[in-house]
Amino acid sequence: MPEYKRPKSPTEYAENFAPIHPLMNDTQAHYESSRCLFCYDAPCINACPTGIDIPLFIRQINSGNVTGAARTIYEANYFGHACGNVCPTEVLCEGACVYNHQDVKPIEIGRLQSYATDQVIRTDKQLFQPARPNGYKVAVIGAGPAGISCACELRMYGYEVDILEAKELPSGLTVYGVAPYKITNEEALEEMAWLEKQFGFCVYYKRPIKSRADLDQLEEQYDAIFLGIGLGNTRPMGLPGEELEGVWGATEFIEQLRLEQENAMAGQRVVVVGGGNTAMDAASESARMGAEVVGIAYRRSQAEMGAYPFEYELAKGAGVSAWFNAQPVAIHGESQVIGIRLVQTETVDGKVQQLPDSEFDLPCDMVILATGQEKQTSFLSQIHDLSLDKKGRIQVKADHQTDNPMYFAAGDAVNGGAEVVNAVAEGKKAARGIHDYLFLTKNN
Amino acid sequence: MANLFTNLAGITSPNPFWLASAPPTNSGYQIMKAFDAGWGGAVWKTLGVPVVNVSSRYGALNYRDTRMMGLNNIELITDRPLKDNLKEIEEVKKYFPKHAVIASLMVETREQWHQIVKDAENAGADGLELNFGCPHGMCERGMGSAVGQEPHVLKTIVGWVKEVATTPVIVKLTPNITDITVPAVAASQGGGDAISLINTIQSLTGVDIDNFVPYPVVDGKSTHGGYCGPAVKPIALNMVKECARHPEVKIPISGIGGIENWRDAVEHILLGASSVQVCTAVMHYGFGIIREMVAGLEQYMDEKGFQTLDEMVGRAVPNVQNWENLNLKYKVVADINADKCIGCQLCYTACDDGAHQAIGLVEGSRVPEIIEENCVGCNLCSLVCPVEDCITMVRRDDGSEDLTWAERTAAGDIPNTFNDQRGGGVGHYVPEPKEGLKKN
Ligand SMILES: Cc1cc2nc3c(=O)[nH]c(=O)nc-3n(C[C@H](O)[C@H](O)[C@H](O)COP(=O)(O)OP(=O)(O)OC[C@H]3O[C@@H](n4cnc5c(N)ncnc54)[C@H](O)[C@@H]3O)c2cc1C
Ligand SMILES: Cc1cc2nc3c(=O)[nH]c(=O)nc-3n(C[C@H](O)[C@H](O)[C@H](O)COP(=O)(O)O)c2cc1C
Ligand code: SF4
Numbered sequence: 001m002p003e004y005k006r007p008k009s010p011t012e013y014a015e016n017f018a019p020i021h022p023l024m025n026d027t028q029a030h031y032e033s034s035r036c037l038f039c040y041d042a043p044c045i046n047a048c049p050t051g052i053d054i055p056l057f058i059r060q061i062n063s064g065n066v067t068g069a070a071r072t073i074y075e076a077n078y079f080g081h082a083c084g085n086v087c088p089t090e091v092l093c094e095g096a097c098v099y100n101h102q103d104v105k106p107i108e109i110g111r112l113q114s115y116a117t118d119q120v121i122r123t124d125k126q127l128f129q130p131a132r133p134n135g136y137k138v139a140v141i142g143a144g145p146a147g148i149s150c151a152c153e154l155r156m157y158g159y160e161v162d163i164l165e166a167k168e169l170p171s172g173l174t175v176y177g178v179a180p181y182k183i184t185n186e187e188a189l190e191e192m193a194w195l196e197k198q199f200g201f202c203v204y205y206k207r208p209i210k211s212r213a214d215l216d217q218l219e220e221q222y223d224a225i226f227l228g229i230g231l232g233n234t235r236p237m238g239l240p241g242e243e244l245e246g247v248w249g250a251t252e253f254i255e256q257l258r259l260e261q262e263n264a265m266a267g268q269r270v271v272v273v274g275g276g277n278t279a280m281d282a283a284s285e286s287a288r289m290g291a292e293v294v295g296i297a298y299r300r301s302q303a304e305m306g307a308y309p310f311e312y313e314l315a316k317g318a319g320v321s322a323w324f325n326a327q328p329v330a331i332h333g334e335s336q337v338i339g340i341r342l343v344q345t346e347t348v349d350g351k352v353q354q355l356p357d358s359e360f361d362l363p364c365d366m367v368i369l370a371t372g373q374e375k376q377t378s379f380l381s382q383i384h385d386l387s388l389d390k391k392g393r394i395q396v397k398a399d400h401q402t403d404n405p406m407y408f409a410a411g412d413a414v415n416g417g418a419e420v421v422n423a424v425a426e427g428k429k430a431a432r433g434i435h436d437y438l439f440l441t442k443n444n
Numbered sequence: 445m446a447n448l449f450t451n452l453a454g455i456t457s458p459n460p461f462w463l464a465s466a467p468p469t470n471s472g473y474q475i476m477k478a479f480d481a482g483w484g485g486a487v488w489k490t491l492g493v494p495v496v497n498v499s500s501r502y503g504a505l506n507y508r509d510t511r512m513m514g515l516n517n518i519e520l521i522t523d524r525p526l527k528d529n530l531k532e533i534e535e536v537k538k539y540f541p542k543h544a545v546i547a548s549l550m551v552e553t554r555e556q557w558h559q560i561v562k563d564a565e566n567a568g569a570d571g572l573e574l575n576f577g578c579p580h581g582m583c584e585r586g587m588g589s590a591v592g593q594e595p596h597v598l599k600t601i602v603g604w605v606k607e608v609a610t611t612p613v614i615v616k617l618t619p620n621i622t623d624i625t626v627p628a629v630a631a632s633q634g635g636g637d638a639i640s641l642i643n644t645i646q647s648l649t650g651v652d653i654d655n656f657v658p659y660p661v662v663d664g665k666s667t668h669g670g671y672c673g674p675a676v677k678p679i680a681l682n683m684v685k686e687c688a689r690h691p692e693v694k695i696p697i698s699g700i701g702g703i704e705n706w707r708d709a710v711e712h713i714l715l716g717a718s719s720v721q722v723c724t725a726v727m728h729y730g731f732g733i734i735r736e737m738v739a740g741l742e743q744y745m746d747e748k749g750f751q752t753l754d755e756m757v758g759r760a761v762p763n764v765q766n767w768e769n770l771n772l773k774y775k776v777v778a779d780i781n782a783d784k785c786i787g788c789q790l791c792y793t794a795c796d797d798g799a800h801q802a803i804g805l806v807e808g809s810r811v812p813e814i815i816e817e818n819c820v821g822c823n824l825c826s827l828v829c830p831v832e833d834c835i836t837m838v839r840r841d842d843g844s845e846d847l848t849w850a851e852r853t854a855a856g857d858i859p860n861t862f863n864d865q866r867g868g869g870v871g872h873y874v875p876e877p878k879e880g881l882k883k884n
Binding site: 038 | 830
C-alpha cells in the first residue's frame, strides 16, 4: 500500500505536502532560543554562506526583540525566510552546532530563522530604507535568489534597479523547483512581495531576454547588467524512447507540480533516474502525489550518491525504493511510456562499467530524468567577451565581474548549481562589485 | 533614530553600557577590546594596594539547564601594581577619548585617598568610583562593604575624596545592608556626584557534600563570597528604585546587577538608572553580548518613540507606590486558553496545593478549569504554565472604583480584631480539612 493517496483537493494536497519544518509557535521559539550557548566565533556563523550572526538573532528572539532578530537575519541574507525553510541546515549551520559533539540535538536554527522573519513579513514591518538615488541604473536578468538579492543590495546603495524575468513569478527555483514540503508558494511569494516593498526595485515578468537585440537595448539603457539566470532545462540523455509521453525532466516535472498542485501530472508507477537531491525530491514528490510504486535508479552505488543522506531518508520515509548500480539504456512504449530497461553496473577505477547480460525491465507509466540541468550557453554566447568554463559556467572574478566589464553574474549560472543560500550570498557580493565598478573604476 | 548618548553626573559615553569594575576590566587589553566591540564605558578593576588572591575563586548556581544563573566570587581588588594600571588607562583614553573610563578605588587612609585620586585623574580617568561594596576579604580589613555599612565613615571618606577630586565621584554601594537608602543619602550629603549599585551579595552557592566544604574550595576550606549574575537582578532593581524615589538621594544612579540583555538594562533605566554596568554576563559570554544589548535598546526606544535616554530614566518610578496606595477594587482572574493547553496540570496542582483551590480537573479531559469565584487573581498559575500566553489574567472589575488600604484606614473601615468580619478571606471558599485526605 502506498503511504499517500492521490490528492484531490487543495486540502489533501496540503496534507500530503505538509511542511517538514513547520513554523514554530511562541512557546517553541522561547524554549529553543533558550538553548543557544552564544558560542564565541560561532561555528554556525562560519557555516552559513551568508554569514548571518546566528547567536545574536537567537538571543534577540530570547530577549523578546523579534524584530531586531529579523533585522539581523535580513542584513546578512535577503532570503532570510526562504533560507530558514529550504536550506540544507544539516550540512550548514545546524551541522556545525557544537551540541552535535555531545550528541545533543543541535539548535533548530532554520526554524528559529523562519519564526523571526515570518513575524516581520506578516506585520509588514519596514526594516530597510533604500539610499537616495545615485543616478545609475542596473538591469538584473532573472528574478531568482541571485537576482533579487543583488537588486536589494543595489537599492541600498541608491541604484535604480529593473529586474527582467522570463516567467510569471519571482524567487526562481524557490517557487519553481524546491520541494513544496519545504516551502509553499504562498510563503515564497509573500517574502518576495515584502522585499519588493522594502527595497522598491521593479520586476517585469514574462520578459525573457533572448536575442542580441534585447541585449543591445539593455546595454544602451543601463550602466551595468547582472546575470542571475540560473540553469536551463533538464539535459537530454539521448536514450531511445526519451521523447515518449510520460518521460519528464525533473525540473519540468517539479515546476508543473508546484504550479498545478493537486491537478499536476503524476505517475502511478514511477522510475526516477539519478542520484542527486533533485532525484530524491522528484521521487518524494511522486510518492506524495499518490504513486503506487516509486523507484530511484542510480547508475552508481549508494555511497557514491550526490544526494544528502537526509534527503534519501526523507524519500525512503515517503515509500520510495531504490536500485543502485542500475543504468537506463532504453525507455519502452508506443506513444506513452510503459517501461524502462536498465542494465547493472559496477564502478571500476571511478568509471561506471555495464555488466554483460544484466539487463532488466521495469514496468512504469512515468520516467523522471533527474540527471542534471543544461547551461544556457547559446543565450550567453551572444554576450560579447563573456567567458564560460568547460562546463558552461560563467567565469567571474572575485567581485563577480565577468570578462565583459559591464556584466556581472552570480548564482547557479556561475557556481553550476548549488543552494538558494549560495545564490543569495553571491548576488549580494556581485552588487558590491557593481558598486565598486561604477563608483571607483568608472569615476576615475 | 534613538540617541544613546549617556551623561551620568558629567561623565559621558556613546551608550549607557559600561563594564562594571571586575575581571573584565582588569587590563587595558580587555577594555580596548570591549570598546572596539561596542561598549560605551568601563569602570576599571578596583585600584589600591595590590592584593594576593587565592585559587580557586568562583562558585556558581546552575538552575536546571541554565549555567551560572548566579555567580559567587572570593576575589579581591586588583593584584597589579598601580603604575601599570595607570599607564594603561592613559593609553585607552588616547584611543577612545569619547568613551567613559572610570577608575574604581579602594584604599585606607586620607593620604592614600588623596594620592590615588590624583594619580587616577592624571592618567586621564573621566571619573572615580569609590568601592564601598566588596563584601568579602577586603571588609575584614576595614574597607569595601565595611565602609558601605557605616554611613558616617562613608560620608567622611567621600569628603576626603572631594577635597582633591576634579572629576565626578561615584559612590558604589553594598547591598549587604537593611536599608540601602541610608548609605545612598550619606553619599549624596557627603558630596558624591552619583551612586552605583549593587555590588555583590554575601553568599555561599553550595557545598561539596562528599568533602563537607562549601564552594569555592581552597585547599579543603572555603569562605563566603559575593553573589551576582541574573539571580540578583530583582534585588538590584528594588534597591535602584528605592534610591531613585528617595527625596534625599539627589544624585544620579548607575544601575548594576544581573544585566544580561537589553531588557534588563531597560528595566534598570526605567527604575532610575542613568547608565548601567555589567559584569557576570561578560564573564559568561564575552564582550560580544553588547551587539544584542545596543540593538535591542535602540529598537525599544524607536518603537516607544524615545529620542534620548533622559526621556526614559525613572519612567517607572512614579508607578512604584507603597502597598497601602494600591487599588483594592482592581480584580483579575485567571483564564486558560484550552486550545493552547498541553495538559501538564501544573496550574491545577500549584493552585490546589499552593494557592486557593480555584482550579478544578475535568473528567475526561486534561485541560483544567478555572473556578472563577475562588480565584483571588494571584498570578501563580500563569507563572507556572509552560506555554506562552496560555493562562492570562483578565480584568473583571469595570475600573470605576478605586479604594486603597490607606483610604479604608482613614475611613476607619479596616479589620482590627482577630475575627473581624471585614477580613479579606471571610466568605471565601475553603474546602473542609477532611477533603484533603486520599487526594494524592
Ligand atoms: C529540483 C530542485 C530542488 C532544489 N531544492 C533546493 C533546496 O531544497 N534548498 C536549496 O537551498 N536549494 C535548492 N535548489 C537549488 C536552488 O533552487 C538554486 O540553487 C537557486 O534557486 C539558484 O538561484 P539563481 O538565482 O541562481 O537561479 P534560479 O533560481 O534558477 O533563478 C533564475 C531566474 O532567472 C530567470 N531567467 C533565466 N533565464 C532568463 C532570461 N534569459 N531572461 C529573463 N529571465 C531569465 C528564470 O526564469 C528564473 O526565475 C533546488 C534546485 C532544484 C532544481
Ligand atoms: C569576580 C568578580 C570580581 C569583582 N571585583 C570587583 C571589584 O574589584 N570592584 C568592584 O567595585 N566590584 C567588583 N565586583 C562586583 C561587580 O562590579 C558588580 O557590582 C557585580 O558583579 C554585579 O553585577 P553583575 O550581576 O552584572 O555581575 C566583582 C564581581 C565579580 C564577579
Ligand atoms: S578561566 Fe580557566 S583557564 Fe582561565 S584562568 Fe580561570 S581557570 Fe584558568
